[in-house]
Amino acid sequence: MNKRTKTMAENRTKLISAARKAFAEKGYTAASMDELTAEVGLTRGALYHNFGDKRGLLAAVVDQLDTEMAVRAKEAGAKAGDLWQGLLAEGIAYIRMALVPEIQRIVLLDGPAVLGDPSQWPSQNSCLDVTRQTVDQLIAQGVLKPVDAEAAARLLSGAALNAALWIAANPTPQKVTPKAVEAFQLLASGLLKNSP
Numbered sequence: 001m002n003k004r005t006k007t008m009a010e011n012r013t014k015l016i017s018a019a020r021k022a023f024a025e026k027g028y029t030a031a032s033m034d035e036l037t038a039e040v041g042l043t044r045g046a047l048y049h050n051f052g053d054k055r056g057l058l059a060a061v062v063d064q065l066d067t068e069m070a071v072r073a074k075e076a077g078a079k080a081g082d083l084w085q086g087l088l089a090e091g092i093a094y095i096r097m098a099l100v101p102e103i104q105r106i107v108l109l110d111g112p113a114v115l116g117d118p119s120q121w122p123s124q125n126s127c128l129d130v131t132r133q134t135v136d137q138l139i140a141q142g143v144l145k146p147v148d149a150e151a152a153a154r155l156l157s158g159a160a161l162n163a164a165l166w167i168a169a170n171p172t173p174q175k176v177t178p179k180a181v182e183a184f185q186l187l188a189s190g191l192l193k194n195s196p
Helices: 003-026 033-039 044-051 054-078 083-099 101-115 122-140 149-169 173-189
Strands: none
Touching: 003 033, 003 044, 003 054, 003 101, 033 044, 044 054, 054 083, 054 101, 054 122, 083 101, 083 122, 083 149, 083 173, 101 149, 122 149, 149 173
16 A cells, blocks of 8 residues: 555544544534634645545445444344344344434434435445345245245334434434334234244
8 A cells, every 4th residue: 555545544544533423422413514623734625536525435434334234243143042043133233223313323224314325325235135145044944934025124224223223313223223123023923824
């Protein structure tokens, strides 16, 4: 990596880090790009060069957070007893992350308002693909009913995402989270070949 490329990568990292902090504390609309760039010793030109505009910077922050959320969900799934329990644990972990203030504000409130439908975000699509692969395996193992794996994965992912959006927008997120988790588990359990 040459010096210029390294500097550009460092600038990009600094801007994402500063934006993440500003968006979490003030929200997208109130975050000042002049303050943000000054805080990291860069100009607005560096921001525009790396991200195009404030919206592009938000997209980069959302992508970073969404990727971290996917990793955390995967870790929760890996601790479960089996593939089915792991799939449930991933969905539940994703739903519960709606209680994290930074995630709530940036990914679940400002993200959809500025960037549009979260199901169309690149990071969501990679999560969807992993879920589809897991559903495929569970069907092959005879754990799930023979159903279209993509349809099931989309509906499971959509249920978790919509539960998280509901929690984030609710005035009493702590109260609705257990309700969302319970409903998610019941919906997902309908896919089991031998439903409880």
